Amino acid sequence: MRPSPAVTNVTNSWSIRSTPEMSSEQFELWKTLLEERTGMTLHPERKPFLENSLAVRMRELALDDYDHYYQQLVAGSTGAKAMEWSVLVDRLTVQETSFFRHPGSYALVEEYVQRFIDERPPKSSLDVWSVGCSTGEEPYSLAMVISEQFQARKSSDYYGITATDISLPTLAKARKAIYGSRKVERIDPALRERYFRQLNEREYQVQDALRDRVCFARLNVLDLQQAPIRDMDIIFCQNMLIYFRRWRKRQIVTRLAEKLAPGGMLVLGAGEITDWHHPDLERVHFADALAFRRCR
Numbered sequence: 001m002r003p004s005p006a007v008t009n010v011t012n013s014w015s016i017r018s019t020p021e022m023s024s025e026q027f028e029l030w031k032t033l034l035e036e037r038t039g040m041t042l043h044p045e046r047k048p049f050l051e052n053s054l055a056v057r058m059r060e061l062a063l064d065d066y067d068h069y070y071q072q073l074v075a076g077s078t079g080a081k082a083m084e085w086s087v088l089v090d091r092l093t094v095q096e097t098s099f100f101r102h103p104g105s106y107a108l109v110e111e112y113v114q115r116f117i118d119e120r121p122p123k124s125s126l127d128v129w130s131v132g133c134s135t136g137e138e139p140y141s142l143a144m145v146i147s148e149q150f151q152a153r154k155s156s157d158y159y160g161i162t163a164t165d166i167s168l169p170t171l172a173k174a175r176k177a178i179y180g181s182r183k184v185e186r187i188d189p190a191l192r193e194r195y196f197r198q199l200n201e202r203e204y205q206v207q208d209a210l211r212d213r214v215c216f217a218r219l220n221v222l223d224l225q226q227a228p229i230r231d232m233d234i235i236f237c238q239n240m241l242i243y244f245r246r247w248r249k250r251q252i253v254t255r256l257a258e259k260l261a262p263g264g265m266l267v268l269g270a271g272e273i274t275d276w277h278h279p280d281l282e283r284v285h286f287a288d289a290l291a292f293r294r295c296r
Helices: 005-013 024-038 046-061 066-075 078-093 104-121 138-151 168-177 189-195 219-224 246-257
Strands: 123-133 160-164 176-182 194-198 201-208 214-218 232-237 258-269 281-284 290-294
Touching: 024 046, 024 066, 024 078, 024 219, 046 066, 046 078, 066 078, 078 168, 104 138, 104 232, 104 258, 104 290, 123 138, 138 189, 138 214, 138 232, 160 168, 168 214, 168 246, 189 194, 219 246, 232 246, 246 258, 258 281
Parallel strands: 123 160, 123 232, 160 214, 232 258
Antiparallel strands: 176 201, 194 201, 258 290, 281 290
């Protein structure tokens, strides 16, 4: 079936258009909306990123005006607004991630798990939280580290990982746990053999036994105080805080600290926050890692 002339004209007109230029006033409006709803802030140098991301979505909706799209997001019907906002947040907040990013942090988790097995009574439960899990590489990396230690020590303990993110489309990808061969080939071959199955020449999927250890859920970090998550042994939050203002970073980390169990550990991205202290936490000194342990 050949497309109608009207459809062809719309497609052709978009294909030859450049990204619409955004005024300073429009940038401020969009920046404020994003910060109010997600806490993330965009600096002026990120204006081209915002323009391009919005333009791609506007092409899909056959819109050519930033103000019209803005009004559709803030003044449309409740259901339509929620659905469209979910799609847009996915475009604006999903960042590049990989398996075992920041090896020092995973080495620290490995050491913590070893100590947990040695010090806790048999059949204890290790509860882990991956904050800002994106497409799942981080929680599955944590699951591999923990599983390796449990098997090596023939532990009868149990572990579970809660993985949260603001983007529903991203969480759907994480649940499927299907990754391109280029991402998976960076994983140690022994781990790849144990925890993945090859679907075809280009794709691998995490084995069901590992996937079952991870529970994915939507969570906006602005709502941490109300989140029904508590007494976590490990909270892993990396590559997310850099998108927030300094005061917001401190607020988020403080609320995460309140979710730790006694003796629990908060692992952050190196350099993502400075000059932060909490009366119940002490700094964990470990090479190439930034972490704090709840001491009371």
